[in-house]
Amino acid sequence: MKIQTKLSSLGVAVLVTATGLAMAPSTATAGTADLFARPGHPGQPKVVRLKSNDHKVNMSDRHFRPGVTEFRVTKTVHRGSSLVILETDNLARTFKKFGKATSGGPGSADAMKTVDRIATFYGGGAKGARWQVKLSAGSYYFVDTKTNKLTTFTVKGDRRGVKMAHADSEVWATKQNQFQTDGKLSGNWVSFTNKAHEIHFLEADHVAGYTTPKDVRRALKSHKEPKFDRSGGFFFDVQSPGVKTVHRQDVASEKYLLMCWMPSEEQDGTPHALMGMWHLVWGS
Numbered sequence: 001m002k003i004q005t006k007l008s009s010l011g012v013a014v015l016v017t018a019t020g021l022a023m024a025p026s027t028a029t030a031g032t033a034d035l036f037a038r039p040g041h042p043g044q045p046k047v048v049r050l051k052s053n054d055h056k057v058n059m060s061d062r063h064f065r066p067g068v069t070e071f072r073v074t075k076t077v078h079r080g081s082s083l084v085i086l087e088t089d090n091l092a093r094t095f096k097k098f099g100k101a102t103s104g105g106p107g108s109a110d111a112m113k114t115v116d117r118i119a120t121f122y123g124g125g126a127k128g129a130r131w132q133v134k135l136s137a138g139s140y141y142f143v144d145t146k147t148n149k150l151t152t153f154t155v156k157g158d159r160r161g162v163k164m165a166h167a168d169s170e171v172w173a174t175k176q177n178q179f180q181t182d183g184k185l186s187g188n189w190v191s192f193t194n195k196a197h198e199i200h201f202l203e204a205d206h207v208a209g210y211t212t213p214k215d216v217r218r219a220l221k222s223h224k225e226p227k228f229d230r231s232g233g234f235f236f237d238v239q240s241p242g243v244k245t246v247h248r249q250d251v252a253s254e255k256y257l258l259m260c261w262m263p264s265e266e267q268d269g270t271p272h273a274l275m276g277m278w279h280l281v282w283g284s
């Protein structure tokens, strides 16, 4: 089916790409008042701005304190680029295993399990993305998943005592690798929590209001573009088990199909969506 995310077969990891279905970059930042994040203002999260070009990822600050930090992707070199936070002691092995995991061949599920063991992902997003996440002291990477270019950054010092933005609606991945929500999706802030034991991302594709679970099941088995596909949607990139993020995200009064296309750690060559990790939900 057309909505399948192509997890790249590049030798090194293109960690996640968005699908043909919902590539419209998020409109999250349009016209947003800067209420939640004034740099230096007490009680507000530290704000770090990100850009990528063909050679590297640029950050407005590469040394900051632990605690809740807000990341904003202001520019990417390619359409489809997503900038993600990665923590690992072995970058080369992480990329190699991820490449193996996305190849879908024998051993791919075990390779994905290894990625999960040696790497931690703290979310990410395309141009316009804006999210908050709590980071502990340590060394991290920001990776452009389209080019695999990256930069390092360091978190150290006294922990900032600031809270995440209050989420207007919540989405989480359950222990059974399913999506759940606390009702309709609504903005301005949407939280995404990975309560599962595998790495997940959240792709929210806008679909026709009449779309039923049966339509989705049929579409997932087919190779045709589904008729229920509509333009628009949003995308919160990879998060490891236990990681919570909140995203500044406008949500329309439309139906959304939530999906995750990360490779399974249990079945070779099977992305989570094909194991049932999809969920229809209305926005409000």
Ligand SMILES: [Cu+2]
Residues within 6 Å of the ligand: 199, 200, 201, 260, 261, 262, 272, 273, 277
């Ligand atoms: Cu998943």
